[in-house]
Amino acid sequence: EVQxxxxxxxxxxxxxxxxxxxxxxxxxxxxxxxxxxxxxxxxGLEWVANIKQDGGEKYxxxxxxxxxxxxxxxxxxxxxxxxxxxxxxDTALYYCARWVAQSLTVWGQGTLVTVSS
Amino acid sequence: QSAxxxxxxxxxxxxxxxxxxxTGTSSDVGGYNYVSWYQQHPGKAPKLMIYDVTKRPSGxxxxxxxxxxxxxxxxxxxxxxAEDEADYYCCSYAGSYTWVFGGGTKLTVL
Numbered sequence: 001e002v003q004x005x006x007x008x009x010x011x012x013x014x015x016x017x018x019x020x021x022x023x024x025x026x027x028x029x030x031x032x033x034x035x036x037x038x039x040x041x042x043x044g045l046e047w048v049a050n051i052k053q054d055g056g057e058k059y060x061x062x063x064x065x066x067x068x069x070x071x072x073x074x075x076x077x078x079x080x081x082x083x084x085x086x087x088x089x090d091t092a093l094y095y096c097a098r099w100v101a102q103s104l105t106v107w108g109q110g111t112l113v114t115v116s117s
Numbered sequence: 118q119s120a121x122x123x124x125x126x127x128x129x130x131x132x133x134x135x136x137x138x139x140t141g142t143s144s145d146v147g148g149y150n151y152v153s154w155y156q157q158h159p160g161k162a163p164k165l166m167i168y169d170v171t172k173r174p175s176g177x178x179x180x181x182x183x184x185x186x187x188x189x190x191x192x193x194x195x196x197x198x199a200e201d202e203a204d205y206y207c208c209s210y211a212g213s214y215t216w217v218f219g220g221g222t223k224l225t226v227l
Contacts, residue, residue: 037163044120044206044218044219044220044221045155045157045163045206045208045218045221046218047208047215047216047217047218050216057214059214059215061215095162095163101168101169102151102153102168102169102210102216103151103153103165103168103169103208104153104155104163104165104208105165105168105174107162107163107164108162109162110162
């Protein structure tokens, strides 16, 4: 079964850091682009970042450039999102997703990040 | 990277058809045939329903169809069923390796 499981969310103070992880199983992880998408409480979806199969290309939404870093470890079938200088507006449920043909074909269940003092 | 515009809500009775619009600009929806649609039930992860404007992934009923005219994409659901009640989001490539979602539409099956 194709599966994505996120972890690493939690409560962090403004200005703090957090590292999210996504464990992939049931497919050849190294063959796919991967992405992070977030959803603020009661709000819509927002594409955050994505990364090429070999990690050689990475793209970000403007609001997180310079603060967030997407990375992957194909040997561990894992995707990561390092989040620094967190702001209240980064509070959201963060989804890991498999990216195919300009669309998100498989999604995890999400991990909640709350930025608050 | 402005969000695409969707109606906040639409509704229809079982068996009827509804259409959800997704309006962008020539820099996103109008400029590329890379519009996708996602269904999200409360408390659940989104599910891909349509990609590349008109294509349906395996397992998605053919009651769901997509189209595009100019800067507006549309998702049509025919033969509405109770389980179609959910939030729907469009997403488009916006150039320079960026992607933008719509604000979401709540579909109510009366």
